[in-house]
Amino acid sequence: MAQIAEDLFLLLLDNASGRPGLDRRRRQRVLGAATLLDLAWSCRVRPSVEGEPAGRLIALTGTGPLDPITGPALELLSQRPLKPAAAITKLSRHTEDRLVAHLERSAQIRRIPLPSKSFTKWAASAEPVLPLVNRDRAGPARSALLSALFDRRPPAPPTAAIISLLHATDGLGALLSLNDRGWRWVHARAGEIALGSWVDESPTGLPEINLAVTVSALRPALGS
Template sequence: MARIAEDLYLLLLDNASAQPRLERARRSRVLSAAVLLDLAYACRIRPAVDGEAVEPGRLVALAGPAAPDPVTEPAFQLLQRRPLAPATAVKKLAKHTEDHIVAHLEHTGQIRQVPLPEKRFGQQFAWPLTNRHRVGQARAALMASLFDRTPPPPATAAIISLLHAVDGLGALLSLNDRGWRWVHARAGEIALGSWVDEYPTALPEVNLAVTTSAVRQALP
């Protein structure tokens, strides 16, 4: 399951308009990056390191069957063909990743497609949530991590790190200057990998943190 990418999309959906709140260009990049991080957390990809035949930093697919998920499988297949720099992978995935996420969320009954009577917001459809339980949990974890300094679960740490990289936390939060100073400082700590020391970690979490560091640099 593409937990990181799906939770990120659900968090971005606006309650009133049922439209995602980041503009298309940033949204496409950050969702594509999120899919890569889902694969990293599943230990299906990792960045190459010094001493390997692949250029350091390029994302490589790890041996195993194709990812059994319609959201992550295209990204896994892309990297199975050849290792790619994170920026290249994000660019190649950006065209269709959001469509895959939306289709899967609709297929699994988490959102529904509603035709708009007029082309409002430049869109033909709205995507209201069918149930707020999942997004409520994701938002509660994000808020606790940012404001209560609760150790963030891996998916939450990845989402915060990606949104911080594209200056996208404003799509989720409305704060005064003091609040933003706090959030940017805490999000910066998480983006730099502090959560690995805060949260009980094993290989998947470490691989996620290392891959997040590589992928974040492809986003600005």
């Protein structure tokens, strides 16, 4: 299950408009990166180490199930190790479409057809309307994000990954509306999480450590 990518997309849709709250380019890149972090959390991808091609993401063998979101990402890296920026660029092309199709099939979102005929020009340029069917996932995901940022509760790995990705792309404004003081607090706390403080705040094992290390490898590519 691509929990990080799915939860991130559902959070971006969790608004009255039924449209993602982040511009298309940043959204596509952050969703592509999220699929890599899902693979890192399941220990199917890791950054290269000494003796391997420097600055690359390496695919690992495993027996766990894949899904329509993480499967193509692992297949891409299985062909050859890639730099994070290259992997994100390639995955950003189709990840959102795969997420929309998967979440629609699993009845977590629904698609509202756009007007046609006299509204053809407008419809062609508009974002699709994709309201949530319910908030069973988006609600708890948002509560966990707010608790990590404002209550300083140790975030679960998916929450830490989402905060790290949005912080790297200056995308937290898609989820939050704050005054200057609030943003100073959020940026400071999100920066701590992005740097891996969450690994020390709660019990962690190899999957969590690999996730944090992979976040560190992806952040420069997302911030450029």
